[in-house]
Amino acid sequence: MSILFSPLKLRGVTLANRIAVAPMCQYSAEDGFANDWHLVHLGSRAVGGAGLIIFEASAVLPQGRISPQDLGIWKDEHIAPLSRITRFIEQQGVVAGIQLAHAGRKASVWRPWEEQQGRVEPEQGGWHTDAPSAIAFDPSYTTPAALSIDGIKSVIQAFADATVRAHKAGFKLVEIHAAHGYLLHQFLSPISNQRTDQYGGSFENRVRLVLEVVAAVRKVWPQDLPLLVRLSATDWIDGGWNADETVALSRLLREAEVDLVDVSSGGNIASASIPVGPGYQTKFAARVKHEAGIASGTVGMITDPGQAEHILRTEQADLVLMARELLRDPYWPLHAADALHDATSWAPQYMRATSRKSPQRPTVDYSDNSK
Numbered sequence: 624m625s626i627l628f629s630p631l632k633l634r635g636v637t638l639a640n641r642i643a644v645a646p647m648c649q650y651s652a653e654d655g656f657a658n659d660w661h662l663v664h665l666g667s668r669a670v671g672g673a674g675l676i677i678f679e680a681s682a683v684l685p686q687g688r689i690s691p692q693d694l695g696i697w698k699d700e701h702i703a704p705l706s707r708i709t710r711f712i713e714q715q716g717v718v719a720g721i722q723l724a725h726a727g728r729k730a731s732v733w734r735p736w737e738e739q740q741g742r743v744e745p746e747q748g749g750w751h752t753d754a755p756s757a758i759a760f761d762p763s764y765t766t767p768a769a770l771s772i773d774g775i776k777s778v779i780q781a782f783a784d785a786t787v788r789a790h791k792a793g794f795k796l797v798e799i800h801a802a803h804g805y806l807l808h809q810f811l812s813p814i815s816n817q818r819t820d821q822y823g824g825s826f827e828n829r830v831r832l833v834l835e836v837v838a839a840v841r842k843v844w845p846q847d848l849p850l851l852v853r854l855s856a857t858d859w860i861d862g863g864w865n866a867d868e869t870v871a872l873s874r875l876l877r878e879a880e881v882d883l884v885d886v887s888s889g890g891n892i893a894s895a896s897i898p899v900g901p902g903y904q905t906k907f908a909a910r911v912k913h914e915a916g917i918a919s920g921t922v923g924m925i926t927d928p929g930q931a932e933h934i935l936r937t938e939q940a941d942l943v944l945m946a947r948e949l950l951r952d953p954y955w956p957l958h959a960a961d962a963l964h965d966a967t968s969w970a971p972q973y974m975r976a977t978s979r980k981s982p983q984r985p986t987v988d989y990s991d992n993s994k
């Protein structure tokens with residue numbers, strides 16, 4: 624038996640295996656609404672047999688979108704189209720999670736494949752951005768306004784309101800996005816956070832907003848459902864947020880009833896140089912797991928079944944999140960089970976394509992799905 628295909632229990636939710644589809648912006652929504660693209664994209668990966676699918680960064684406020692086409696969860700009308708997708712995912716035996724996000728100073732930019740790049744001006748459908756301090760990410764981005772205390776309170780409330788909507792939409796797991804240079808990470812890093820009030824300066828002050836968001840979310844998120852936080856372990860630059868602080872914050876997150884820290888890195892400093900390569904971030908997940916005593920997830924350049932199995936077997940992490948390899952191959956988990964001489968269940972519709980005796984998933988009645 625491989626560890627990759629062993630279940631992972633997080634509170635009252637059990638993932639069938641340790642493979643998670645990492646959150647990936649699709650920049651394909653209009654006014655934040657999920658549509659057929661999201662159903663087919665995420666649905667394929669559910670058929671492909673990941674244990675967990677985390678929906679892309681979903682904005683808790685419209686000004687928290689990275690691009691105007693980001694997915695959103697800032698109003699009740701967003702719930703119904705999301706529910707359609709969570710239902711399909713659950714019907715495949717896969718857990719549906721959502722990443723709740725606010726882009727802060729990295730908001731209001733063109734999506735990656737547009738000819739035009741950098742900031743979207745207000746007259747082009749963009750907006751003014753907010754951050755801990757009035758420091759632009761780089762010259763091509765909008766210079767943000769420093770959030771007032773009232774502004775910070777409304778961000779916390781927006782995360783809580785989005786969590787209530789996520790529950791109504793059928794999600795069984797919430798991940799708070801505090802990584803990649805977006806708003807919560809901007810507060811953590813002394814480079815982007817130069818406030819002199821209770822939200823800036825010392826470690827205790829810089830982590831305050833993340834902890835307040837976690838507390839507000841945990842309060843409205845059912846006790847039997849897991850809560851994750853994604854952190855960038857380091858800014859990869861002297862004087863920035865660092866791995867020791869990540870471990871210290873992870874201890875506080877454990878006390879705040881977070882169930883797993885999803886450990887990524889970078890994204891807050893445009894000029895940082897990052898030593899990207901296979902498994903380059905696993906050492907940070909290992910530190911969080913062992914030094915903070917909380918379950919960890921690892922992500923980044925994981926592409927091979929043996930590599931994923933090795934990470935788990937050497938206890939560097941409890942969960943493997945994958946992004947680009949699962950774009951290349953939504954059926955990666957089905958192939959990985961074969962490669963590891965293990966078995967994982969296949970949809971009944973696909974059983975004739977299995978090369979060995981794989982268990983069959985239950986037959987699903989889809990007759991209500993169009994309603």
Ligand SMILES: Cc1cc2nc3c(=O)[nH]c(=O)nc-3n(C[C@H](O)[C@H](O)[C@H](O)COP(=O)(O)O)c2cc1C
Nearest residue numbers: 645646647648679680922923924925945946947948
């Ligand atoms: C198309 C795309 C969109 C992404 N969007 C998000 C996102 O919404 N939230 C997030 O935390 N990370 C996002 N990421 C980062 C991935 O979750 C992941 O951390 C990163 O791609 C490294 O993993 P990989 O080497 O397996 O691709 C995105 C990555 C890609 C390729």
